[in-house]
Amino acid sequence: MIEGPEIGSPARTAGILNKYHLRASKRFGQNFLIDLNVLRQIAELAAINQDDTVLEIGPGIGSLTEQLAKAAGQVVAYEIDKKLIPVLAETLAPYDNVKVINQDILKADFSVFHDAKSLKIVANLPYYITTPILFYLLGEKLAFKSITVMMQKEVAARLQAQVGSKEYGELSLAIQYRTDVTIRLQVPRSAFMPSPNVDSAVVMLTPKAGFKAFPYEKELFSLIKAAFAHRRKSLVNNLLFRYGKTDENRARIEQSLTDSGFNLSIRGERLTLENYEQLLLNLRKNAVISAR
Ligand SMILES: C[S@@+](CC[C@H](N)C(=O)[O-])C[C@H]1O[C@@H](n2cnc3c(N)ncnc32)[C@H](O)[C@@H]1O
Numbered sequence: 001m002i003e004g005p006e007i008g009s010p011a012r013t014a015g016i017l018n019k020y021h022l023r024a025s026k027r028f029g030q031n032f033l034i035d036l037n038v039l040r041q042i043a044e045l046a047a048i049n050q051d052d053t054v055l056e057i058g059p060g061i062g063s064l065t066e067q068l069a070k071a072a073g074q075v076v077a078y079e080i081d082k083k084l085i086p087v088l089a090e091t092l093a094p095y096d097n098v099k100v101i102n103q104d105i106l107k108a109d110f111s112v113f114h115d116a117k118s119l120k121i122v123a124n125l126p127y128y129i130t131t132p133i134l135f136y137l138l139g140e141k142l143a144f145k146s147i148t149v150m151m152q153k154e155v156a157a158r159l160q161a162q163v164g165s166k167e168y169g170e171l172s173l174a175i176q177y178r179t180d181v182t183i184r185l186q187v188p189r190s191a192f193m194p195s196p197n198v199d200s201a202v203v204m205l206t207p208k209a210g211f212k213a214f215p216y217e218k219e220l221f222s223l224i225k226a227a228f229a230h231r232r233k234s235l236v237n238n239l240l241f242r243y244g245k246t247d248e249n250r251a252r253i254e255q256s257l258t259d260s261g262f263n264l265s266i267r268g269e270r271l272t273l274e275n276y277e278q279l280l281l282n283l284r285k286n287a288v289i290s291a292r
Pocket residue numbers: 028029030031032033034057058059060061062063064065078079080081103104105106123124125126127129
């Protein structure tokens with residue numbers, strides 16, 4: 001048994017990696033947190049309590065898991081790297097409320113969480129798949145209370161970005177469609193072992209109050225994708241590119257913009273989510289998109 005201070009202390013992390021002859025795997029995006037203040041702060045930000053079931057992504061050697069296990073009713077942690085499973089069995093042995101599952105999170109079946117009274121998702125994410133993980137979690141329609149996750153600072157800025165800013169785009173709109181986003185903590189690269197080439201931020205996502213799914217969700221996000229395909233082009237040109245460059249289409253697209261109250265030189269970054277919903281309805285009305 002590896003005894004000693006909390007798992008995430010620099011000395012204990014180094015001791016655990018040494019004992020198991022482990023090197024952080026780049027392929028799995030392994031950068032272990034070694035700042036106990038940050039680890040504790042993440043658990044505090046997520047406001048974990050005994051009623052909570054916590055879904056953790058990528059427990060690594062268990063540093064964040066330990067902080068979560070101290071406060072939660074139960075922690076279920078998905079770790080893809082099978083080399084870390086015996087490590088976790090040892091480091092987390094003192095906690096009988098933790099279950100580690102050796103699985104790719106992007107293939108996880110979340111039906112186990114359907115009975116959870118209160119589900120909170122917490123992670124120091126593997127950065128190479130930050131957005132696929134967020135889309136997977138949101139796509140699975142999990143009834144979560146919050147998602148509190150560390151990611152690259154620049155990605156965090158894109159998630160929180162507001163209309164008109166340079167970070168604003170497809171990702172901001174897709175995430176803000178379902179959730180409210182706030183950046184809660186900035187974390188320097190020195191808090192990790194090994195230290196990554198980027199700084200990080202902890203982001204909190206909470207379900208949007210009164211969320212109602214837009215009836216043409218798929219078409220809406222296809223429109224948004226098209227609108228940001230070439231950021232320097234006008235919205236009209238991006239839409240012509242997407243829906244076909246015929247004179248007839250141009251007239252219909254321009255009519256749809258006019259009907260939505262926009263001038264014809266507007267760019268995609270000036271439209272809010274509600275603006276896109278309105279525009280989509282008009283593109284359907286004007287037969288740019290088939291109104292089946
Ligand atoms: C940035 S490290 C965080 C480790 C630990 N939670 C910490 O804070 O020190 C990301 C973790 O996610 C794991 N991981 C990478 N890809 C994964 C996937 N597809 N599914 C589950 N875990 C994954 C890595 O093996 C690694 O343990």
